[in-house]
Amino acid sequence: MTSTWVSVLASYLHLLAVAVYLGGSVAMEFVLGPAQKFIPPAQAQVMGQKSADRFLALVWGSLALFPISGMLLLFSTSNQSNVSGDKFFTTTYGRTLFGMIFLWCVLVVNGLIITFVLRPRLNQKASGKGGGSNVSANLERAGKAARWVSIITRIDLGVAVFIVLLGASMAYGNGLI
Ligand code: HEM
Numbered sequence: 001m002t003s004t005w006v007s008v009l010a011s012y013l014h015l016l017a018v019a020v021y022l023g024g025s026v027a028m029e030f031v032l033g034p035a036q037k038f039i040p041p042a043q044a045q046v047m048g049q050k051s052a053d054r055f056l057a058l059v060w061g062s063l064a065l066f067p068i069s070g071m072l073l074l075f076s077t078s079n080q081s082n083v084s085g086d087k088f089f090t091t092t093y094g095r096t097l098f099g100m101i102f103l104w105c106v107l108v109v110n111g112l113i114i115t116f117v118l119r120p121r122l123n124q125k126a127s128g129k130g131g132g133s134n135v136s137a138n139l140e141r142a143g144k145a146a147r148w149v150s151i152i153t154r155i156d157l158g159v160a161v162f163i164v165l166l167g168a169s170m171a172y173g174n175g176l177i
Contacts (some may be wrong), residue, residue, distance in 0.1 A: 003076045010072035017062040017069060018164060021107075024058050025157050029150070049122060052149075056119070059111055066104055079170075096175030100166045103159050110152050118152075121145035 032051055036044040074080055074097070082093040089095060122145050124138045169176040 006072060006076040010069045010076055013065055013069035014073055014167075017065040018160075018167075020058050021062040022157070022160050022164070024055055024062075025153060025160065028052070028055055029153050029157065033150070048146075052119070052122075056111075056115055060115075063104070063108055063111060067101075070100070092175035092177065093170060094175075095177040096166050096170050099177050100163055100170075103163050103166075106159055107156055110156050114149055114152055118145045118149050122149070 028051070032048075036048055039047070074083070079093065081087075082091050083097055087094050088098060121141050124142060166176055
């Protein structure tokens with residue numbers, strides 16, 4: 001009975017993380033992004049910056065929740081017997097879980113690139129730090145950074161949609177890979 005409640009809670013948290021990560025990415029990329037083109041550039045920039053900062057907090061929250069709830073889910077059900085020892089690589093369930101964890105690592109690496117490499121470049125654009133000729137160089141760097149953020153966000157979306165397929169195949173079958 002206790003383990004049933006742990007499974008329900010773990011599953012609830014896992015799906016909540018999926019909803020926040022995927023729903024948030026879709027809203028940022030396909031709703032907020034295109035809408036920004038219809039407001040003056042300076043305002044669009046501040047809005048984009050502030051909303052991206054807030055969204056990144058949600059992204060990191062859900063990325064942290066995935067392994068916690070996922071491990072809880074695994075160890076509160078009988079499925080752990082599918083991944084013990086070398087079964088992690090020899091069963092379809094084990095390999096699918098391995099794929100899920102590997103792709104989660106891809107999302108984390110992409111999140112680190114956006115947070116620590118690309119975001120600071122976007123922020124430079126707003127402050128215009130350096131003045132004079134540096135402003136146009138900063139603008140160009142920021143434009144490139146914005147394009148990379150968009151490309152990486154779309155890659156993350158594709159990866160996350162595929163991970164959901166892996167999850168469904170594990171929850172309602174024996175896995176996919
Ligand atoms: C380290 C990271 C992760 C771990 C350890 C993990 C682990 C698990 C486990 C053990 C299950 C249960 C499968 C079953 O019922 O037999 C599961 C299900 C699932 N996972 Fe993950 N997962 C991780 C990351 C992710 C990510 C990043 C996503 C999506 C973006 C995701 C989406 C899902 C979905 C949709 C299910 C099916 C849930 C259901 O229908 O009940 N997981 N995961």
